[in-house]
Amino acid sequence: MSDLNRAWVRVCPIDHIPTDKAIDLNINGQRLIIARCGDEARIFQGFCSHMLFPLGGSRIEECIMTCNLHRSKFDVRDGSVVEWSTFPPLIGPALAAIRERKALRRYETRVTDGNVYVLWPTTNPETVRVRV
Numbered sequence: 001m002s003d004l005n006r007a008w009v010r011v012c013p014i015d016h017i018p019t020d021k022a023i024d025l026n027i028n029g030q031r032l033i034i035a036r037c038g039d040e041a042r043i044f045q046g047f048c049s050h051m052l053f054p055l056g057g058s059r060i061e062e063c064i065m066t067c068n069l070h071r072s073k074f075d076v077r078d079g080s081v082v083e084w085s086t087f088p089p090l091i092g093p094a095l096a097a098i099r100e101r102k103a104l105r106r107y108e109t110r111v112t113d114g115n116v117y118v119l120w121p122t123t124n125p126e127t128v129r130v131r132v
């Protein structure tokens with residue numbers, strides 16, 4: 001998609017995002033999360049790529065987010081997998097070997113004047129509904 005069809009949409013002040021947990025974000029009905037690492041904020045798909053558990057409320061430590069269900073870990077700088085779950089206990093390790101490790105889908109963000117913006121597919125940012 002060309003940038004002619006995308007625009008920067010204001011999400012929230014970066015100070016509203018805690019540094020120790022991901023928070024729910026809804027844009028035009030899409031369930032997402034926003035996560036902070038230092039002075040940067042990133043927006044990702046709202047469900048874990050392991051088995052689709054909601055990621056809102058996931059703990060973040062030193063920019064690594066841990067899914068609350070099976071403890072897969074993701075780097076909130078780029079959504080990459082740091083550690084892939086081996087759940088359930090007996091067959092999990094075998095499953096993990098064949099189940100593709102999948103990074104979280106990331107949306108392009110920037111921080112300007114203390115506010116987080118996301119590059120969103122729209123020609124009119126005023127019409128995009130954002131709920132944090």
Ligand code: FES
Pocket residue numbers: 048049050051052053067068069070071072085
């Ligand atoms: S659903 Fe997140 S680690 Fe399994």
